[in-house]
Amino acid sequence: MAPKSAAVASTLSTIRVSRRGAQRVRAGHPWIYQSDVSAHGVAPGALVAVQDERGKPLGTALYSSSSQIAIRMISTGVVNDLPRLARKRVEDAVRYREKLVSNTDAYRVVFSEADFLPGLIVDRYNDILSFQVLTQAMDSEAIRSAILSTLTDQLRPAAIAERVDARVRELESLPARTSGLVQGEKGRTEFTMNGVRFLYDAVEGQKTGAFLDQRENYAAASAYAHGEALDVFCYQGGFALHLAGSCSGVTGVDSSRPALEVADQNAALNGREIEWIEANAFDLLKDYASGGRQYDTIVLDPPAFAKSKRNVETAVRGYKELNLRAMKMLRPGGTLVTCSCSYHVSEAEFLAMIGEAAADSRRQVRILEKRGQSKDHPVLATVPETAYLKCVIIDVSV
Numbered sequence: 061m062a063p064k065s066a067a068v069a070s071t072l073s074t075i076r077v078s079r080r081g082a083q084r085v086r087a088g089h090p091w092i093y094q095s096d097v098s099a100h101g102v103a104p105g106a107l108v109a110v111q112d113e114r115g116k117p118l119g120t121a122l123y124s125s126s127s128q129i130a131i132r133m134i135s136t137g138v139v140n141d142l143p144r145l146a147r148k149r150v151e152d153a154v155r156y157r158e159k160l161v162s163n164t165d166a167y168r169v170v171f172s173e174a175d176f177l178p179g180l181i182v183d184r185y186n187d188i189l190s191f192q193v194l195t196q197a198m199d200s201e202a203i204r205s206a207i208l209s210t211l212t213d214q215l216r217p218a219a220i221a222e223r224v225d226a227r228v229r230e231l232e233s234l235p236a237r238t239s240g241l242v243q244g245e246k247g248r249t250e251f252t253m254n255g256v257r258f259l260y261d262a263v264e265g266q267k268t269g270a271f272l273d274q275r276e277n278y279a280a281a282s283a284y285a286h287g288e289a290l291d292v293f294c295y296q297g298g299f300a301l302h303l304a305g306s307c308s309g310v311t312g313v314d315s316s317r318p319a320l321e322v323a324d325q326n327a328a329l330n331g332r333e334i335e336w337i338e339a340n341a342f343d344l345l346k347d348y349a350s351g352g353r354q355y356d357t358i359v360l361d362p363p364a365f366a367k368s369k370r371n372v373e374t375a376v377r378g379y380k381e382l383n384l385r386a387m388k389m390l391r392p393g394g395t396l397v398t399c400s401c402s403y404h405v406s407e408a409e410f411l412a413m414i415g416e417a418a419a420d421s422r423r424q425v426r427i428l429e430k431r432g433q434s435k436d437h438p439v440l441a442t443v444p445e446t447a448y449l450k451c452v453i454i455d456v457s458v
């Protein structure tokens with residue numbers, strides 16, 4: 061006789077995982093790789109019952125026929141009604157933000173695995189929601205409509221926009237879609253973080269939005285920022301606009317002209333004068349450092365240098381070059397805010413890099429705060445991949 065749970069789950073396809081896969085699941089990790097499963101004839105995006113190598117039930121998962129991550133666990137129990145579970149999880153995610161998010165009408169409402177909805181990202185920009193689907197299971201019509209109706213009931217947005225990541229859809233063998241509004245007609249709005257105003261445009265021209273994961277770090281950085289400030293890799297001005305409140309002058313640097321155009325509009329919206337420079341940050345820092353330029357506050361927030369484990373070493377070299385130059389350019393008593401959003405560079409490696417740069421700079425360097433991503437981007441204790449952002453605030457005394 062089959063055990064009861066297996067009998068209930070028998071309406072689903074069953075996938076058996078290897079010993080190694082089962083160990084991962086028991087340790088609380090939701091991902092099992094293709095090499096650890098045997099899944100013949102399972103439909104793309106199917107809800108599946110998962111068993112260990114001996115046939116013991118491990119729970120229920122979402123299957124992907126084309127991703128390296130073949131299954132993503134969604135429950136250690138039996139799930140028969142996925143749209144119902146998705147509704148409940150979206151509601152829970154909304155409640156979690158109500159408890160933790162303050163000083164903003166822009167935050168991440170759903171963060172994929174960290175909200176037990178693998179492959180779904182939802183951001184709120186005031187009265188417009190933007191969502192992104194990254195897995196086969198989340199793309200089914202039943203799930204999409206369950207998610208959209210729950211978000212509408214919970215948050216009453218003026219509009220909902222889909223943000224398509226064409227590359228991910230291709231990797232997941234999902235049909236192509238175009239970005240744009242899927243509900244409502246309002247494509248543009250304004251949102252506020254820590255009292256600073258920003259433009260949001262979900263549909264037209266240069267896509268706007270924000271690095272919502274840095275929101276709490278903006279507030280932390282502005283508490284230390286002073287004097288003349290340089291925001292390197294400024295994008296649409298997230299740090300720069302926050303620094304403007306406590307600094308005598310702010311310069312933002314980015315290689316993207318469209319990003320700087322939006323940054324300038326954001327500055328105008330806040331009645332701030334900020335100097336924007338379109339340049340390669342590495343070249344500019346080199347020139348400024350050799351020209352003897354000095355600042356009181358420097359922010360470094362580069363894009364992810366390490367896209368995979370293989371280029372961690374090169375990435376760390378890049379970080380070190382930037383951080384060393386910045387440390388040398390700070391006046392005594394200066395503040396450095398240095399970030400990395402590369403998951404593959406661990407916090408320990410990042411701190412070690414900061415130590416090396418500090419030693420080479422011959423400055424007195426002290427760490428004021430070791431920070432991560434805003435709380436609306438939750439970190440799961442059992443899933444190291446959910447912690448990716450490092451933001452270290454440093455004092456350079458002498």
Ligand code: SAH
Nearest residue numbers: 271293294295298314315316340341361363
């Ligand atoms: N600090 C920003 C986010 C930065 S995202 C915020 O809080 O909103 C990284 C930015 O680095 C992007 O805007 C990208 O255009 C820019 N960038 C990438 N490579 C660069 C380079 N070599 N020099 C200058 N900017 C670069």
